Amino acid sequence: MNPFAYERASNAAGAVAAVAGHPGAAFLGGGTNLVDHMRLGVASPDLLVDITKLPFDRVEELPSGGVRIGAGVRNSDLAADQLIRSRYPMLSQALLSGASGQLRNLATTGGNLLQRTRCVYFQDVTTPCNKREPGTGCSAIGGYTRYHAILGASEHCVAVHPSDMAVAMVALDATVVVLGRLGERRVKLVEFHRLPGDDPWQDTVLGHGELIVAVELPALPFATRSAYRKVRDRASFAFALVSVAAALDVEGGTVRDARVALGGVAHKPWRATQAEAALRGAPATAESFRRAADAELAAARPLDGNAYKIPMVRNTMVAVLRDLSAEATP
Amino acid sequence: MDARITLHVDGVARSLTVDTRTSLLDALRDHLGAMSPKKGCDHGQCGACTVLLDGRRATTCLAFAVAHDGATIITAQGLANGDGLHEMQRAFLDHDGFQCGYCTPGQICSAVGMLEEAEAGHPSHVTQDLTGPVVLTDDEIRERMSGNLCRCGAYVNIVAAIREVARKEGSA
Numbered sequence: 001m002n003p004f005a006y007e008r009a010s011n012a013a014g015a016v017a018a019v020a021g022h023p024g025a026a027f028l029g030g031g032t033n034l035v036d037h038m039r040l041g042v043a044s045p046d047l048l049v050d051i052t053k054l055p056f057d058r059v060e061e062l063p064s065g066g067v068r069i070g071a072g073v074r075n076s077d078l079a080a081d082q083l084i085r086s087r088y089p090m091l092s093q094a095l096l097s098g099a100s101g102q103l104r105n106l107a108t109t110g111g112n113l114l115q116r117t118r119c120v121y122f123q124d125v126t127t128p129c130n131k132r133e134p135g136t137g138c139s140a141i142g143g144y145t146r147y148h149a150i151l152g153a154s155e156h157c158v159a160v161h162p163s164d165m166a167v168a169m170v171a172l173d174a175t176v177v178v179l180g181r182l183g184e185r186r187v188k189l190v191e192f193h194r195l196p197g198d199d200p201w202q203d204t205v206l207g208h209g210e211l212i213v214a215v216e217l218p219a220l221p222f223a224t225r226s227a228y229r230k231v232r233d234r235a236s237f238a239f240a241l242v243s244v245a246a247a248l249d250v251e252g253g254t255v256r257d258a259r260v261a262l263g264g265v266a267h268k269p270w271r272a273t274q275a276e277a278a279l280r281g282a283p284a285t286a287e288s289f290r291r292a293a294d295a296e297l298a299a300a301r302p303l304d305g306n307a308y309k310i311p312m313v314r315n316t317m318v319a320v321l322r323d324l325s326a327e328a329t330p
Numbered sequence: 331m332d333a334r335i336t337l338h339v340d341g342v343a344r345s346l347t348v349d350t351r352t353s354l355l356d357a358l359r360d361h362l363g364a365m366s367p368k369k370g371c372d373h374g375q376c377g378a379c380t381v382l383l384d385g386r387r388a389t390t391c392l393a394f395a396v397a398h399d400g401a402t403i404i405t406a407q408g409l410a411n412g413d414g415l416h417e418m419q420r421a422f423l424d425h426d427g428f429q430c431g432y433c434t435p436g437q438i439c440s441a442v443g444m445l446e447e448a449e450a451g452h453p454s455h456v457t458q459d460l461t462g463p464v465v466l467t468d469d470e471i472r473e474r475m476s477g478n479l480c481r482c483g484a485y486v487n488i489v490a491a492i493r494e495v496a497r498k499e500g501s502a
Contacts, residue, residue, distance in 0.1 A: 100477020236476035
């Protein structure tokens with residue numbers, strides 16, 4: 001591992017100034033992804049600015065009925081938070097399906113959003129990878145693609161975003177609050193992560209030195225009926241092959257509104273807007289749910305090793321929506 | 331680059347100088363001689379290095395020691411009161427909750443931390459009612475302990491040991 005200097009930030013503006021003014025600097029949160037990358041040689045910052053003592057460790061109710069989550073709130077604390085459990089159960093479920101108990105105790109909300117792909121080629125510094133070393137090529141294309149993207153990929157990168165939490169948050173229309181040298185800005189989470197395009201090394205729209213300070217969830221009363229389902233190779237402590245976060249508003253057998261997002265399928269947590277549009281006003285039946293899934297999957301482009309994800313997404317989405325609509329009709 | 335830090339390990343304040351690259355695990359083992367946290371994968375995937383860090387279970391391989399200056403750490407060794415074993419340690423012995431023993435200190439620290447999380451009412455991935463009380467069924471124990479691998483495959487007896495302690499405490 002390359003040598004690095006370490007500073008513990010005592011205020012957010014100071015942390016931003018320290019990283020923004022130093023090209024090789026990085027923020028250090030829970031460290032569960034960054035420390036590993038430094039050991040693997042995937043990342044080699046020469047200055048770490050520790051932000052874990054900043055006062056961003058609260059989950060607060062907003063006057064609008066929404067919730068503001070500090071960027072430093074640990075994944076375990078967010079999953080266990082009473083507001084989140086009762087109002088946004090899909091978010092608790094998504095968090096609890098990620099990593100392990102001891103990792104969730106370390107990992108933070110901001111860090112979870114910024115974790116990087118688990119593409120095996122990205123993490124193996126002996127192989128070409130456009131995300132890790134721009135212009136070297138993509139080893140996954142034509143290689144082992146079982147875990148890779150079926151939506152929104154490019155000829156330069158087919159990696160998927162690994163977060164569970166972000167999938168639920170993107171379905172919930174979350175906003176990321178970001179502090180930079182010029183002050184705060186707000187970015188919709190759905191626009192926060194990027195598709196790979198021609199520059200897959202850019203995971204998000206953050207500039208160097210910009211710091212996530214909070215994530216805000218708007219009020220969504222029907223999210224009390226929401227769920228996150230994750231399909232993976234083993235029952236626990238594994239990344240998603242595919243996942244579905246959904247909330248359903250059903251009245252008199254008709255879908256009034258729906259929120260659907262997918263994980264494990266794209267370079268970003270994938271908001272399933274086509275599926276949502278197909279669901280609105282449709283009868284709450286398995287046939288409608290299948291049609292909604294197919295509407296979203298019409299754009300899917302499988303690779304050699306991951307065509308299985310198309311029926312897996314369809315089946316998982318139908319199952320989640322069916323379970324949610326069954327809850328609606330006692 | 332060196333940094334001077336203090337760690338409170340198993341009840342004793344220890345000051346040491348570490349290179350900033352030193353993991354908390356290496357600081358404990360190589361600098362302070364606290365050998366019960368084990369290095370398994372060094373990537374956060376096996377749980378052998380689990381300790382109670384400021385009261386909560388955490389992997390120490392994915393933490394830099396310098397970032398935990400001032401922290402209070404309890405290792406599996408520190409759970410015992412001299413020769414008097416912690417009830418979780420006793421239960422692992424009584425149930426043969428290990429074979430080679432390498433993952434055992436991490437398993438025991440994780441189990442102790444896990445029971446406190448359950449007592450605080452934290453749900454898990456297999457909890458059906460997110461807002462209801464937590465009952466530590468075997469499925470719950472297995473899910474909550476999934477961050478600790480045992481390559482000998484002593485899982486059946488590990489679950490039995492934890493179940494016994496959970497029952498005594500009234501959470502199962």
